[in-house]
Amino acid sequence: MVQPAPASPLFWRFNPEIYQRMGMKCSDCGHITYPRRKICPECGSFNVKEHQLSKTGKVHTFCINWTPPPNLEPPIVNVIVDLDGGGRYQGLITEVANPEDVTIGTKVEMVLRKVMTDRGLNIYGYKFRLVEEG
């Protein structure tokens, strides 16, 4: 797979999106998404503004991948998370001993982790960790 090097402009452009979890919200239809853009993908409105995505949410759906790409150790748990405050986020679960602990509705929070290495450089991003219920 051809992919951008960690030093490429794509990575630089996405810094606020990734590390500050900066997304957008449509002033017309209320759709929340990321990355930021000029036009709402849901309704086509140009009336959009920056929106700070939450770090916490609940699992909307998930799967347990036993045949991930090289450099990922199976099983990995992919999730789509309903973020508190709106919007959905796509990612991986980290630090879970038993994949069966993840189910629809499970509470999770984002933690910064190394997501991959490319040509010797680390690439960081958010993964989801299960929230201990008190």
Next chain:
Amino acid sequence: MVQPAPASPLFWRFNPEIYQRMGMKCSDCGHITYPRRKICPECGSFNVKEHQLSKTGKVHTFCINWTPPPNLEPPIVNVIVDLDGGGRYQGLITEVANPEDVTIGTKVEMVLRKVMTDRGLNIYGYKFRLVEEG
């Protein structure tokens, strides 16, 4: 660039094309080309047969590449060769001290050389060498 590994089926399929210089000739329009195929690319005829390409010919056109891809040492001389007996062939000149020795009409012959390495394996093919005029 995504490219096939040296052990991929593509390389196996092209063995006769490369090492035996096996091409095709159209029985209807006389067009000679490679690789072999079921339909003449020139006239669309299905009436084609195998054709043994010659090892010798004359330079039809050429250029001197000072910015070749990595792993090739500039200058390299690219040529299109009118093969004796018909057909044209595309390739690189080898073993020429002075690129200016190559010009339109120069006599050349094919010699088997290593053309590249990929993941530690050598890939062989033909290059063109200038023919000493007796």
Next chain:
Amino acid sequence: MRGKVAIIGVGMIPFGELFEMGLEEMVQQAYINCLNSVDKGISTKDIKAAWFGQWSGGGMIGQGALCGASLATMIGNREIPITRTENGCPTGSDAFRNACLGVASGVYDVVLAMGAEKMRDKPGVESLIAAGGGGGGILGLHPSWMLGMGGPVLQALYATRQMHELGYTMEDYARVAVKNHHNGVACPYAHYRFEVTMERVLNSPIVCWPLHLLDCCPQTDGAACAIVCRADIAKSFTDKPVYVLGSNTGLDHKNMWDKHSFVEMLSTVRAARGAFEMAGIKPDDVDFAEIHDCFTNTELMNLEDIGFCKKGEAANLLREGYWNRDGAKPINPSGGLKAHGHPIAATGIGQICENYWQLREEVEPERQVKLKNGIALSHNVGGDAFGVSCVTILSRSL
């Protein structure tokens, strides 16, 4: 489009692991078969334009930069315009749609739609990775968002939610594989021609829970094409043309996290709605269909999204035999992607070949479905996050 365009010939090669054939040879054999299929004969020179569906652009085999000239060289016809189209898994059926528009435009009387894909020159995992399943960069997004994604993951995220919202089970999914493998046995063009039992599916390794290996379609090489022409001149090529009633592409978000639902694909809903409208018919008017069963759970979702049944009913109907080859509405008599194979850009046109043959009642008696209205539908869904779907509706009469 209805009433303007007809199919007068189709050609396909048996799908499979065709290590001995390059993309060019696959295309040429499908093309020769197609020309030969035209009842009253046709010459290359009769074809005035072509659309070349090709998905990977050669990423699988270093065939980058495939373009119109590639197909022109393969079929030996450089006197016509050819466009290469790419639209995810529906690439072939969308190329067919563009070919139909070309005819409907009045600019070209007779045109070719070709779809071909070489998936098997690389081993499975590497091939999936070449296609972008590997993570970073794909879709122009940050790897943090895409890490660990890929075809089975995308579909499994739907499958889990289908189980949660609709009560579907892994047994329901397995039953789709059982049905389609059974159909594939009778199809000489199919990649996998063996039966599977529900036990075998459920005991096959988990690829991505809740999907087993035998819930996934294979990686397949293949090529398929069709010649379409103005409906009013079709009878000069064959006494049994098949008419294009509707051909539509529907879209949805390219990112998973923008989807409104994981038990429904709006791309399919939109493609079907538009195609039925164009055709002036209803889902009930369709005799049988070829549906995009890239994964078993997808077939159930598609049947509902197309409108063949209500949301949540597809699995029950499957148990009752409703979708069987001899049932009320046969689905995937060819074996579907599951057994027939899924050479991306060839898949959609391969479905059209199958429907052409079925509507002309030319297939093996065992495989032939019963015709009532003489109307067939085919469907694909794919692309980024299943954001693209195509539906094609064919009829043996106008």
Next chain:
Amino acid sequence: MRGKVAIIGVGMIPFGELFEMGLEEMVQQAYINCLNSVDKGISTKDIKAAWFGQWSGGGMIGQGALCGASLATMIGNREIPITRTENGCPTGSDAFRNACLGVASGVYDVVLAMGAEKMRDKPGVESLIAAGGGGGGILGLHPSWMLGMGGPVLQALYATRQMHELGYTMEDYARVAVKNHHNGVACPYAHYRFEVTMERVLNSPIVCWPLHLLDCCPQTDGAACAIVCRADIAKSFTDKPVYVLGSNTGLDHKNMWDKHSFVEMLSTVRAARGAFEMAGIKPDDVDFAEIHDCFTNTELMNLEDIGFCKKGEAANLLREGYWNRDGAKPINPSGGLKAHGHPIAATGIGQICENYWQLREEVEPERQVKLKNGIALSHNVGGDAFGVSCVTILSRSL
């Protein structure tokens, strides 16, 4: 097609090294500019289908699998069908052609043609290699045949033979750069807005003899789009629509060794012949043109192949000022690929934007060409071994 299709709005962004913009933002800005350009206004909902020209598929930036859903998500319109097309360097103009066919088909009244390319997220050499200049595998061929090939090599093989057969010189080639850079200075959308002298071109490093660095167009990011509609409803959107008289794609062999000549490109010859026939006009009827000068020698060849002069005459006419912006037949008043830049899939639609503005006499007075017949032509050539060419003929009247 003549008489059926009109352009009612266009949008482009300034081409350049747009490190701060991703593909999505480039597309969105071009789209917003395009909607805003429609004199009597238009809404997104008026657009009923789109064609998305995109060449690299994201190979340059890991944007593999770009498809209809990608553009739908970018422009926030998932209610319409969108096809991604790819056809080498003419990708944009071929997407435009498909959009015109869509309108002519009668299925869609108003459609969008979008072209966009991100070339500069990778450094130049790596970017060329990503595009297949690196040798083996590209085109599905053995590396023994493709080693050391790439854009400049392919064109230099023609340039050498032009010098041999037609007596062209490196000075002749340099003069093309001088002219087009001069034009580019006056174009606010151009990537390179500086003059060059013949000496500067001839003293720039040799990239691939006989071509110097300043004989080559730059690698550029960009996006451009156009809205086309049924000619008979165009006046409801603008009092000054521009009509599409002809739009044609011509092909030739995809392999260099199959070419009959290295001083002529049959792809261009065929594209032009068909477009003139469709338009019902002759080359002499064209006031001015945007021509594919990816390399300086290519412009001379194209002028001959299109039929603006006889083979071997283009360089003399250039010396005489015939092709200058104030000459008898202005060529590349925008600066051409050479100065305006060459973001592959955006290039052809960018030319159409320029011709639309010129025909409506909307550009800066200095850049405005003189109109006689009010007819403009644009041209691209590229793809495997320059096997694909597109010619588009526009007119301010029908």
